[in-house]
Amino acid sequence: MSAERYDAIVLGLGGIGSGAAYWLAKRGARVVGIEQFELGHARGESHDHSRIIRLSYVTPAYVALAKAAYAAWAGVAADADEQLVFTTGGLDLGPRDGAIPLDGYAAAMDACDVAYERLDAPAIRARWPAFAIGDDVHGLFQADGGIVAAERATRAHQRAARKLGAHLVENAAVTAIAIDGGSIEVQVGGVSYRAPKLIVAAGPWSAPVLQHFGLTLPLEVTKEQAIYFAARDLAGFALGRFPVWIWMDDPSFYGFPEFGERDAVKITQDAGGRAVDPDTRGFDEDPAITARVTEFVRRYLPGALGPIVRLKTCLYTLTPDRDFVIDTLPNHPNVSLAIGAGHAFKFASVIGQTLSDLALDGGTQRAIGDFALDRPILQMSAPPKTYMV
Ligand SMILES: Cc1cc2nc3c(=O)[nH]c(=O)nc-3n(C[C@H](O)[C@H](O)[C@H](O)COP(=O)(O)OP(=O)(O)OC[C@H]3O[C@@H](n4cnc5c(N)ncnc54)[C@H](O)[C@@H]3O)c2cc1C
Known part of the structure; x- marks a missing residue:
């Protein structure tokens, strides 16, 4: 079976993945975004009319990201x-x-x-x-x-991404992921897609997706x-x-x-x-x-x-500390990941933009050190949980 080829694959088209697809397409990448349900569905984290956006946050890293979020x-x-x-x-x-x-x-x-x-x-x-x-x-x-305006904003990302040439596929669950050197192939029913970069924005389904990479997080x-x-x-x-x-x-x-x-x-x-x-x-x-x-x-x-x-x-x-994950995978630098920890819609566009940096540049100018995958609390199997933000 031959695979359709792209520059980047986005797995999951909720708030963050739709943002990533938009920013990748805006930078000229050939991108396919894959969503297991219909676009705009109500089974994940991003539906409903509204989310709070604010500059008032608990650390300078979040405040700086929030400033960038408004610009995005x-x-x-x-x-x-x-x-x-x-x-x-x-x-x-x-x-x-x-x-x-x-x-x-x-x-x-x-x-x-x-x-x-x-x-x-x-x-x-x-x-x-x-x-x-x-x-x-x-x-x-x-x-x-x-x-x-959450649902409206996700639709706007999707519409603008498509206008820029992104291929967004709905009702298509990724069931297999194969990494072959610098190339990643994902399988969706009878179709497969291949690209040098994969962006995982799977929200509540992050754990099963990360299992494809042997990665377990205390989510x-x-x-x-x-x-x-x-x-x-x-x-x-x-x-x-x-x-x-x-x-x-x-x-x-x-x-x-x-x-x-x-x-x-x-x-x-x-x-x-x-x-x-x-x-x-x-x-x-x-x-x-x-x-x-x-x-x-x-x-x-x-x-x-x-x-x-x-x-x-x-x-x-x-996450146990309620902080985001925005990083590349330790053993797979061509795979990047974002997990929103229940307060990320306001940042959906800027996180999508940051994921596009990680995918296309191998790094980002944004200060995302606080959101790294190797922080100690994410290595614990039964970490203390602090959900107040
Ligand atoms: C009630 C509520 C109130 C909130 N209030 C705020 C707020 O005021 N301000 C704020 O900033 N944030 C808020 N949040 C948090 C914010 O909405 C989320 O952090 C954000 O929407 C997360 O987006 P996401 O893209 O990570 O997840 P999702 O929108 O769930 O997207 C993940 C997508 O990946 C798809 N997917 C997963 N696995 C696969 C697969 N194998 N194949 C294909 N597709 C797959 C899923 O179907 C899903 O569509 C709130 C959340 C809730 C629930």
Whole structure:
């Protein structure tokens, strides 16, 4: 059987793989992207209307990557002729003694020359009366925070990639991978594709794909859920008036202004889901998450409390330290890999761009040392887990 030949193969066309296909094609590479389900499916990590994008992050490496993320989205938006990022301002808030201290975020932004405001509870209540918080709460406001229109952005990557000549194949699971010297052949049913470079962006299916290379990582796939409440006081949550926000405590919650679903606001818990197998996970509600989120809303955002009008389940692929993996494989430098650790959509385009650097240049100018595969925690079989970010 003869193989179709390309410069690069992208395995997985969710948020990150679609970004990689776009940036590879933009750099002139002949690229094939392969997706096991239909493009835009809801079985992985990247569906639904919205994801938070923010410069406010816990280390300078993330803040620097977030700056590059905004630039990357601007490029895609221009190519796709569509707005993909909606700036709302971003508010990190929580109890002064909360489990996720704000000082680290402030220090990382200081190190990267990012402007922000420190707000006490009266200032937060005055600006956004929807927050029914006590005086023990404080916050950081960063004006560039906002929303990436997730499904729209993935479609934009795919559309722009195709326009640049990328061949995107859907409903095609990669079932075999053979490495032969500098050449990689992947098999999809009766068809095979060959290229000198492979990019793995398999999200929750990273573990079975990495098995083809004899690589095991301590990953945990969890089933999360987004909850849309028909807010009683919708005006207080209008886009343009209300920010994206993250509750910096354990449990951690986050939410959006009205966006994507009419007359409803999305609020949920971060990393509150149970471990699942991505092939058998089911799509049913996790009542424990619903209960925790509803209680939080009742206490701190009572104007958002109303009937739940939509509930969407979605997967996280978690590393034990919640940091990304962006690297080439130790014994196969022509294979690069990204794992998003449940907070990567905002970075989907810039990670895709970085993967295109790794594939086409053998390295990247971006500082991705913190996301290396050889970090000690990824070598442990039962590592300690820290999922708060
Ligand atoms: C509820 C929820 C809320 C989130 N909120 C935010 C947020 O506010 N901000 C933020 O930045 N991030 C957020 N995230 C995280 C972010 O969405 C993910 O990190 C990101 O979407 C990961 O994209 P991915 O491409 O790695 O995974 P996926 O989108 O799952 O893509 C992987 C793809 O690979 C395909 N694939 C796997 N194996 C094969 C194979 N063998 N052959 C062919 N195809 C294969 C899969 O079918 C899949 O389409 C959230 C995630 C969830 C679930």
